[in-house]
Structure formats: C-alpha cells, structure tokens
Amino acid sequence: MKCHCIFKFVTESAGGGNAFLTNLVNDFESKGRYTQNPEQAQIFLMNSHHNVEKVLTYRRKYPDHLFVHRIDGPMKSYNKIKDWRDDIVRFVNHYVADATIFQSQWSKLENQRLKLTNTALSTVIPNAPNPVIFNTQQRNMFLSDRKPRLIASSWSTNWKKGFKTLDWLDKNLDFDKYDMTFIGNSPVSFKNIRHIPPVQSLDMASWLKQSDVYIFTSAIEACSNALLEALHCGVPVVGVNSSSNPEFIGQGGELYNDPSEIPYKIGKIFKNYSVYQKSIQNPRLSEIGDQYYDFMETCVNAQKNSLMKRLGNLRYVQIKCLVLAWKIFGKLEAMRQ
The missing domain is CATH 3.40.50.2000 (Glycogen Phosphorylase B;)
Structure with a gap:
C-alpha cells in the first residue's frame, strides 16, 4: 500500500506542519511507502485545514480510498475564538475523513471537547524533527566550570x-x-x-x-x-x-x-x-513513520467490510463556501491592518 499526502509543500521555512510532513514523506519514500502520483495511492493523508479544495476533489475522485486527517490545535485555543480554521477542520473531519491522527493527548481531548472531530478510527502520534539535523552528534558537554x-x-x-x-x-x-x-x-x-x-x-x-x-x-x-x-x-x-x-x-x-x-x-x-x-525519551522520525503507516494499515483492514465516507453535493458546496469565506475574511483583515 502506498500513501499520498495532499499538501502544498514549500522548500523554504513555512511552519511546523510543512517541516514535519516533508520529513515524514522522506521517511515513507525511503521505505517504499509513498507515491507522488495520486493514481497509485490507496491512502491519502491530509493536514488540518490545508489544501481543502484538492482534498474535496480527491475524495470524490477516489471514493473507496482511505482518507486520514492529521490535525492539531484547536486553533481557537491560542488564537481568536472565532478562528474559522477550526470550522474548516470540523467539516473536513466530519464529512471527508475516515480516520484521524492527533499530535498529542491534549490536542485529542481539546478537539473532542469542542466536537471538532468525528471519525470511528483515531490515534495519537507525535511529531519528530529531521534526525539528520536535530540529534546529539557533536553536542557540547555541560561543564560546571563555565556559565551555564x-x-x-x-x-x-x-x-x-x-x-x-x-x-x-x-x-x-x-x-x-x-x-x-x-x-x-x-x-x-x-x-x-x-x-x-x-x-x-x-x-x-x-x-x-x-x-x-x-x-x-x-x-x-x-x-x-x-x-x-x-x-x-x-x-x-x-x-x-x-x-x-x-x-x-x-x-x-x-x-x-x-x-x-x-x-x-x-x-x-x-x-x-x-x-x-x-531521561529524555522521544521517538525518532523513523519510529513515528512506522506508527503512521501501521495505523493506516489498521484502518484499511478495518474499513474493508464497510463503506468509506461519501461526500455529497451539499457538504461539498458547504465546505468550499467556508474555505472561500475564510480566505476573503483573511484578506480583509490583512487590509485593515
């Protein structure tokens, strides 16, 4: 089984989601688990409120494929209570996603408390940084004879x-x-x-x-x-x-x-x-990649005898309108500032 990530990757620094998903895709590719061609994928990984238009297109084009939703937040917790991104996440999770990956237990509980998620299958898998860069190699030892x-x-x-x-x-x-x-x-x-x-x-x-x-x-x-x-x-x-x-x-x-x-x-x-x-104990990227893929395999096996979510015309239009309104509102806010 191969996975395809529905995400607009950029090479420059562009937030934690872009950095982690870039590293995850690299790990998947090194293990033969990823395809750049959506036609060859059995699993689609989507991220939070990003690239929703393409998510909707693929959900309709590949109705029998597994769609896994990686989410963070809730964004209302650290931004404005009227943050529209959480509303987009809720609609996508309720009407598009077959399974959910939370990044922490706290995020899972908060999203569930706000009723932002609604998939039968879910798990918690944290992030991990690029191990080639962030590691303990060539680390300076702590010396008590200098200022900490x-x-x-x-x-x-x-x-x-x-x-x-x-x-x-x-x-x-x-x-x-x-x-x-x-x-x-x-x-x-x-x-x-x-x-x-x-x-x-x-x-x-x-x-x-x-x-x-x-x-x-x-x-x-x-x-x-x-x-x-x-x-x-x-x-x-x-x-x-x-x-x-x-x-x-x-x-x-x-x-x-x-x-x-x-x-x-x-x-x-x-x-x-x-x-x-x-005592520092955090799983490396390779372990995180294995957790992602194992969960996806479990979801595919669990869904073999049941129908994947179907995206009807009404929900399709609702989500597209919500995303459009969010973009317009964001531009108006930027102009005011």
Whole structure:
C-alpha cells in the first residue's frame, strides 16, 4: 500500500506542519511507502485545514480510498475564538475523513471537547524533527566550570508564546550566573538576553547543541516542533506546565507554573544534569513513520467490510463556501491592518 499526502509543500521555512510532513514523506519514500502520483495511492493523508479544495476533489475522485486527517490545535485555543480554521477542520473531519491522527493527548481531548472531530478510527502520534539535523552528534558537554547556557526560541511574535515570561526573565534572571540567548522574532526588546534573528534549521541545531537548558514558555501547544527539536538535541527543558508540554518533556526536564519558579527549576536540573539528559525519551522520525503507516494499515483492514465516507453535493458546496469565506475574511483583515 502506498500513501499520498495532499499538501502544498514549500522548500523554504513555512511552519511546523510543512517541516514535519516533508520529513515524514522522506521517511515513507525511503521505505517504499509513498507515491507522488495520486493514481497509485490507496491512502491519502491530509493536514488540518490545508489544501481543502484538492482534498474535496480527491475524495470524490477516489471514493473507496482511505482518507486520514492529521490535525492539531484547536486553533481557537491560542488564537481568536472565532478562528474559522477550526470550522474548516470540523467539516473536513466530519464529512471527508475516515480516520484521524492527533499530535498529542491534549490536542485529542481539546478537539473532542469542542466536537471538532468525528471519525470511528483515531490515534495519537507525535511529531519528530529531521534526525539528520536535530540529534546529539557533536553536542557540547555541560561543564560546571563555565556559565551555564540557556536558550529559548520562537518564530511567532504572538504574546501567547510566552513573551511576558521571557520579559520577566530578562529583568530578573541572575545574568552573572547564566548566559541566555533567544533566537527568532520577539515583540520584547531584551536588555540582558542575547537576541539572535531567525536562523535556518542547521544553525538552530548548532545553537541548541551549544546550550545546556532550553526555556520553553509557550502555554498552548498541540505538539511544539521547537520543543521537540531541543529535546532531540539532548537539551533538558524547563517548560510551562500546560497543554501538551508535560507529555513531551516528561522526565527530561522540569515544569513551572509561575515564572518566578524558573530559576529554581534551572538550578535543580544543573544539580543532576546527566540524569535529566539521560531521561529524555522521544521517538525518532523513523519510529513515528512506522506508527503512521501501521495505523493506516489498521484502518484499511478495518474499513474493508464497510463503506468509506461519501461526500455529497451539499457538504461539498458547504465546505468550499467556508474555505472561500475564510480566505476573503483573511484578506480583509490583512487590509485593515
């Protein structure tokens, strides 16, 4: 069985979904599980609210094929409560998808609470970064005779990424004791934290491998690629205790509920650094790829004696109109701003 991903891939940096799906497709291709030709596919993987027009076309063209929906969010959790993307996800999941892949237990529970999903078959499979780039090779060892190096990062300037906490650290962390670097975009002008503009993945991995502890301040995450990149580089994490973060940090770091706890949590890690580092447990991309394919095989076998979803004319028009309205609304918002 071969899979085809209905997604508009781009080569430049374009968000976590693009990065993960690119890596997943590469893994599938290396194992003979992927086809670029939809005519040769038995399974279609679609992502969140993306490329819906093509999803609808393929659902009608290949009514007896399996359509698996990878979703994150809910996007209402960290964006506007009136985020139309969740409505698109709900319609696609209810009327197009045969199975659902959630990226974390938290995301699954939140999507189900908001009644955004409706497939008989579902599972939870996290993401994993590119293992060629994000790994523990050539990682600098932590040395107690130098200042510990802290690092944080964010591509987004959304305040919900934890910039109030980073601002607090900039004003309150003991910089005679620690060095700290922030990489990415920030609405805060730091006075003590070194600010590096966004860098490409290879450079990001290099910065992570030179650092000792990753400070993760984003409170609402379905499955943060930035967090996983740090962990896969062997960097213990001090992260905010919310959403999916505890699922991935596990014993490989410490959780905080208030910014004032962060200095203590950092110190706690450095007292037993090797223990925390050895406790980092996150599956590699090859394992994640196997989990995806095994789930898809299970779904195909389960659906052999039952009909796949049929996309009627009414639902087809409804979803197309919703996507069109969302695009128009987005352009109007951009013009206002």
